[in-house]
Amino acid sequence: MVHKKVLVAAACILSLGSAVAIASTSHTIGQAGKKFSEAALSVAVGDTVVFKNDDTVKHNIIIARMRFNSGMQDPGTDAELTFDKAGTFKVRCGLHPKMRLTIQAQ
Ligand SMILES: [Cu+2]
Numbered sequence: 001m002v003h004k005k006v007l008v009a010a011a012c013i014l015s016l017g018s019a020v021a022i023a024s025t026s027h028t029i030g031q032a033g034k035k036f037s038e039a040a041l042s043v044a045v046g047d048t049v050v051f052k053n054d055d056t057v058k059h060n061i062i063i064a065r066m067r068f069n070s071g072m073q074d075p076g077t078d079a080e081l082t083f084d085k086a087g088t089f090k091v092r093c094g095l096h097p098k099m100r101l102t103i104q105a106q
Helices: 002-023
Strands: 026-030 040-043 048-052 061-063 078-082 087-093 100-105
Touching (some): 026 040
Parallel strands (some): 040 100
Antiparallel strands (some): 061 087
16 A cells, blocks of 8 residues: 555656646757847746857857856757746856847746
């Protein structure tokens, strides 16, 4: 009987997890011409942002408040991050100081 209860609890947690995954949205930001494709982006908590390097040069996405650093990002590759907390996040490129983006998660 004890085993049965544990299994039911595990099934509930699993189904909750997949419901959250279905509800989240993926947003794509490009970097062509050494610029982010948007200057500002609003997302919901739990959403994912894909930073697509559709440029011909390397980039390096840094979001200090998320302790996120993509490392050197080659052309044709993606860097992905899920915003799991609310707030305002400044996104910059470690190689190109003029690249700026503000993401608002709520
Ligand atoms: Cu860059």
